[in-house]
Amino acid sequence: MEHHEEQGEAGRRVGRRPGALKIVGLALAGALVLGTAAVGWAYWHLNHNIKSVDIDSALGGDRPARAETTPAATASASAAPLPTGSLNILVLGSDSRSGKANKELGGGDSTGARSDTAMVVHIDAGRTKATVVSIPRDTLVTRPACPLPSGGSTAAAHNVMVNTAYELGGPVCAVKTVESITGVRMDHYIEIDFSGFAKLVDALGGVDVTTQTIQDDKSHLQLKAGPHHLDGKQALALARTRYGIGDGSDLGRIALQQQLVKALLEQMAGTRLLTDPARLYRVADAATAGLTTDTGLDSLSELMRLGQSLKGLTSDQVKTVMMPVVTAPSDHNRVIAKEPAASKLWASLR
Known part of the structure; x- marks a missing residue:
């Protein structure tokens, strides 16, 4: 039993x-x-x-020639090969005035936007070296006629600031104007607004920079000379400050922006995102939240593919320069391209 x-x-x-x-x-x-x-x-x-703009369709064929791209061999026959050709990307930081977050960060009233920062990022063939060329927003240029989404076009204008192109005609006119003054085809367009930039820096855990003494009441940035770990709001203020350094012109601010670009690249390289999925998502969410691209980069897969093609590019192989300029004869508060130095620089990127 x-x-x-x-x-x-x-x-x-x-x-x-x-x-x-x-x-x-x-x-x-x-x-x-x-x-x-x-x-x-x-x-x-x-x-x-991700928001996008179909720049290719809007501008048609009246543009500088596109550089030839060469695909790289891959181990898998089924995988699409990664491109290795040279690439030119117009990167704009927009002074967006829409949305509560942008307004709180200094974006002004509820309508309109300006291109606060303009950089042409040239990636060499092989994609292991890059040159970042800053275009001062105070540069006087000839702005070409640009098509408008509603039909018609903006009027061509002479001796106007380069950032008026974005203000009047958006990304399409910004690209057309930069291509007109450089003779360089912009293969892609990337724009990030105030809040998107600040969120990205915060998601990365901040950024380390070494600065001179900065006291700028307009950007609300107060820094002593030396090393600093900046959060997103402080990093944005650093990118925007101009009155607390040098002669208060846009040229002094560009030097800070270029320093910040390299510091962010180093921060990204030093952050082990692939071993921390939650943090990777936060960074990706921040990076895409304030992003506008051309239609060639308007999906996560396309952005990832671009990133994969740049895996051999390190911050020490990124050169930062400014378009050569001189004081404009018509206005000592504005600048114009210094020739022939500017033309030689743009020719080297074609």
Whole structure:
């Protein structure tokens, strides 16, 4: 009898194990489904963060020639090869005045926007070296006629500031104007607004820079000379400050912006994003939240593909320069391209 009861007890114990395993299996399956759904939602969310403009269609064929691109060989025959050709990207930091977050960071009233920062990023063939050329926003240029989304076009204008192109005609006119003054085809367009930049710096854990003494009441930045760890709001103020350094012109600010670009590249390289999925998502969310691109970069997969093609590019191989300029004869508060130095610089990027 005792033996029978033990068998029964044993039988019940054995009978429980498949049930327990089934519950565990269902729980794991549920977690997998939820995990897959979360990944799918995250991908959808990041994709929908990105705004885009079809610049190629708007400008048509009246543009500088596109540089030839050469695909690299890949280990997998089924994988699309990564491009290795040279690339030129117009990067704008926009003084956006829309949205609560941008307004709190100094974006002004509720309408309009300006291109506060303009850089042409040239990536050499092989994609292991790059040159970042800053164009002072106070540069006087001839702004070409630009097509408008509503139809018609803006009027061509002479002796106007370069940043008026974005203000009047948006990304399309910004690209057309930069291509007109440089003779260089912009393969891509990337724009990030105030809040997007600040969120990106915060998601990366801040950024380390060494500065001179800065006291700028307009950008609300007060820094002593020496090293600093800046959060997003402070880094944005550093990128915008001009009155607390040098002669208060845009040229002094450009030097700070270029220093900040290299510091951010070093911060990204030193942050182990691939081993911290949660942080990787926060950085990706911040990077895409304030982003506007051309239609060639308006998906997460396209941005990732661009990033993969640049995996051999390190911050010490990024050269930062400013377009050569001189004081404009018509206005000592403005500058014009210094020739032939400016033309030689742009020719080297074609």
